[in-house]
Amino acid sequence: MVILAVETSCDDTCCALIEARGKKRVYFKILSNIVSSQTKIHRKFGGVYPSLAKRKHQKNLPLVLKKALREAKNPKFDLLSVTVGPGLEPCLWTGVNFAKNLAEKWNLPLIPINHIEAHIFVNFIKKHNASNLFPAICLVVSGGHTQLILVNDFMDYKILGETRDDAAGECFDKTARILGLSYPGGPEIAKRAKNFQKSKKNLKISLPRPMINQKNYDFSFSGLKTAVLYDFKNRSNKKRLSKNYINEMAAEIQQAIINVLLRKTLKAAKNHKAKTIILGGGVAANEKLRRDFKEKTKKDLPKIKLLLPEIKFCTDNAAMIGATAYFYWLKGGKKNWKEIKANANLKIDESI
Numbered sequence: 001m002v003i004l005a006v007e008t009s010c011d012d013t014c015c016a017l018i019e020a021r022g023k024k025r026v027y028f029k030i031l032s033n034i035v036s037s038q039t040k041i042h043r044k045f046g047g048v049y050p051s052l053a054k055r056k057h058q059k060n061l062p063l064v065l066k067k068a069l070r071e072a073k074n075p076k077f078d079l080l081s082v083t084v085g086p087g088l089e090p091c092l093w094t095g096v097n098f099a100k101n102l103a104e105k106w107n108l109p110l111i112p113i114n115h116i117e118a119h120i121f122v123n124f125i126k127k128h129n130a131s132n133l134f135p136a137i138c139l140v141v142s143g144g145h146t147q148l149i150l151v152n153d154f155m156d157y158k159i160l161g162e163t164r165d166d167a168a169g170e171c172f173d174k175t176a177r178i179l180g181l182s183y184p185g186g187p188e189i190a191k192r193a194k195n196f197q198k199s200k201k202n203l204k205i206s207l208p209r210p211m212i213n214q215k216n217y218d219f220s221f222s223g224l225k226t227a228v229l230y231d232f233k234n235r236s237n238k239k240r241l242s243k244n245y246i247n248e249m250a251a252e253i254q255q256a257i258i259n260v261l262l263r264k265t266l267k268a269a270k271n272h273k274a275k276t277i278i279l280g281g282g283v284a285a286n287e288k289l290r291r292d293f294k295e296k297t298k299k300d301l302p303k304i305k306l307l308l309p310e311i312k313f314c315t316d317n318a319a320m321i322g323a324t325a326y327f328y329w330l331k332g333g334k335k336n337w338k339e340i341k342a343n344a345n346l347k348i349d350e351s352i
Helices: 039-045 050-071 089-106 113-126 167-177 186-200 222-233 243-271 287-300 318-332
Strands: 003-008 013-022 025-036 081-084 111-113 127-129 134-142 145-154 156-162 276-278 306-309
Touching: 003 050, 003 089, 003 134, 003 318, 013 050, 013 318, 025 050, 025 318, 039 167, 050 089, 081 089, 081 113, 089 111, 111 113, 111 318, 113 134, 113 145, 113 276, 113 318, 127 156, 134 243, 145 243, 156 243, 167 186, 167 243, 186 243, 186 287, 222 243, 243 276, 243 287, 276 287
Parallel strands: 003 081, 081 111, 134 276, 276 306
Antiparallel strands: 003 013, 013 025, 025 127, 134 145, 145 156
């Protein structure tokens, strides 16, 4: 089966064609996976400007689709899929309407996909073996979402905790802005933190780890952002503009976020007797986070399997939408394309 997938939940215009086969063991082959990024356009705003992103999606979708078809050598496809939420509503509707038009034009079934769920399923693109994976604890961490999810089985989810204010990715963006670094903040913070680590100096800056010792699984990163702002304002102009200060602050910001994510995730895995820990979302591309998760899981929970998505599949893409659609197809999931709607606040445990 060949699936055409569309993803426009935020500022990336994405189309992919993915070949899928198998039932108990599922195998995927990426025929094309095109991502047209709007990062440079939104950089001057310090974040995504929804109405502008919508207009760019409308312009880019036909071009991205054409490129995806050409790269995949124009295969005959059997199924369409599209992200319906969560995300920015104007952007979601652009992709949904585009996919619905294709479904009507080509008379093909269209499967609506939850963006958060797709960040979980992207871990199975290479090779999937459903045996002995569940229950699993999934940490989805991106610019707009930070959630801990108990996965009892495919399509069986329970949200254990989520951010009460800023998501981890938002915290990276906002603290980077305080330090005068460009958008998106995550890669910039990681780059500066790496420079500090190479210097082999000891950290002198100490930031809070919000909610790290609380018994719940919720997150809060706004206090961390405020602590960075106060520290920055209390420094002299010469000090806060120095490369050494910015690099050191970046390293501490990154480590504070990682410490909280790691502690909460491993606690959830232990308390729920998980067999697997799964990571997903753009922040899962962070090199230090991936390394710390590998080391800490191996040390503290050696019997638990850790699944990390390939770096290229951490950020938004349509291949993950197509892969998720195939699992729904296997479960008999179908929906009349006329009934499909975008839902900006869609939860992973809600029916579409």
